[in-house]
Amino acid sequence: MRFRTRAIHVGQQADPQTGAVVPPIHLAATYIQPGVGQWGPYDYSRSGNPTRKAFETALADLETGCGALAFSSGMAAIHAAMMLLEPGDHVLASWDLYGGTYRLLRRILSRGRIQASFADSSDLNIFAKAVQPNTKLLWIESPGNPLLSITDIAGCAELAHRCGALLGVDSTFATPVITRPLELGADIVMHSATKYLGGHSDVLGGVLVVRDQKLFEQLYLIQNATGGVMGPLESYLCSRGLKTLELRVREQCRSALLLAQRLTEHPRVRRVYYPGLSDHPGHPIACRQMDGGFGAIVSLELDGSAEQAKRFVQSTRLIQLAVSLGAVESLLELPAFMSHASYEPAERSARGISETLVRLSIGLEDPEDLWEDLVQAFQKAFA
Numbered sequence: 001m002r003f004r005t006r007a008i009h010v011g012q013q014a015d016p017q018t019g020a021v022v023p024p025i026h027l028a029a030t031y032i033q034p035g036v037g038q039w040g041p042y043d044y045s046r047s048g049n050p051t052r053k054a055f056e057t058a059l060a061d062l063e064t065g066c067g068a069l070a071f072s073s074g075m076a077a078i079h080a081a082m083m084l085l086e087p088g089d090h091v092l093a094s095w096d097l098y099g100g101t102y103r104l105l106r107r108i109l110s111r112g113r114i115q116a117s118f119a120d121s122s123d124l125n126i127f128a129k130a131v132q133p134n135t136k137l138l139w140i141e142s143p144g145n146p147l148l149s150i151t152d153i154a155g156c157a158e159l160a161h162r163c164g165a166l167l168g169v170d171s172t173f174a175t176p177v178i179t180r181p182l183e184l185g186a187d188i189v190m191h192s193a194t195k196y197l198g199g200h201s202d203v204l205g206g207v208l209v210v211r212d213q214k215l216f217e218q219l220y221l222i223q224n225a226t227g228g229v230m231g232p233l234e235s236y237l238c239s240r241g242l243k244t245l246e247l248r249v250r251e252q253c254r255s256a257l258l259l260a261q262r263l264t265e266h267p268r269v270r271r272v273y274y275p276g277l278s279d280h281p282g283h284p285i286a287c288r289q290m291d292g293g294f295g296a297i298v299s300l301e302l303d304g305s306a307e308q309a310k311r312f313v314q315s316t317r318l319i320q321l322a323v324s325l326g327a328v329e330s331l332l333e334l335p336a337f338m339s340h341a342s343y344e345p346a347e348r349s350a351r352g353i354s355e356t357l358v359r360l361s362i363g364l365e366d367p368e369d370l371w372e373d374l375v376q377a378f379q380k381a382f383a
């Protein structure tokens, strides 16, 4: 079956007791056991829950993995993946990285547990040079947040395995609709389900998907032992989100490309970052590894001051000023002050996250309405 059909049917069987087309939400925290020391399919909701399982089964199928584990947030999922490392191990992460992942690695996990460093993964030579003898995990984002850099996932998988490390890919921006990192050799795929998988700005969640059963067991142990699991209501909302994922993402990609093209011609825009534009340095790799779209996040460098950038993001009427992304409603933000505020200022500007960089998450509104909103915001900000 094709992606869209699987997204609706895998793991989502009708309820045999009532015939309900939509499987019920299982809220029970605990399950009756047949006897002491005897286990049914479920015993305690942290260890396993049917509603969570339904979502995990569907997503594992869409990512072509052997199993998925759903967590209470994207950060809980990333933290669980990092817990695979032993004290003294090193993780090498992309330079163009979500601020929360940077903060976890820099400020929490580096406190005597694991070592972390960052390098430009969009250039495999640079990334390879940053590998250390104790590197056990490469962690990349493609497209990266917020500069939309593109990393060659197959090339990175080859590099990781040559060095005896695993490759983890935060694929939140791409979604399994347009990129499936496990098929390109990655070991772990991660999503902030808060974004496209949920898709409606009403659920917080995260997921890890793997293709190796042994790795799945290791991560399951970490999840069950540390407890940051996705709740049943969130799991239900994520399953529901998956059913329209392909339709939403394809349409959002189309609108994003249209708006990115128009923005390149706006006199107040110095640069547009979007992998679908032919002058984006990662465009050839994106054409190879992204299937039928380039994502729906567009970043732009305004030709003006930080004050004008703040006025711009506060002047849109339809596009709302908020962190997060990937939902049906369009959002915009200033990464330097919002999603990437946790970077040390020097490091942030070294990476090109300036105070005039705007990140747009293109939703499902009519793109002409979004364009008119942007045009009037430019007029107000630069009046």
Ligand SMILES: Cc1ncc(COP(=O)(O)O)c(C=O)c1O
Residues within 6 Å of the ligand: 073, 074, 075, 076, 098, 100, 101, 141, 145, 170, 172, 173, 191, 192, 193, 194, 204, 205, 206, 324
């Ligand atoms: C690329 C990326 N990874 C991870 C996360 C963290 O996910 P969550 O906010 O669900 O913890 C985010 C959140 O914005 C993100 O954009």
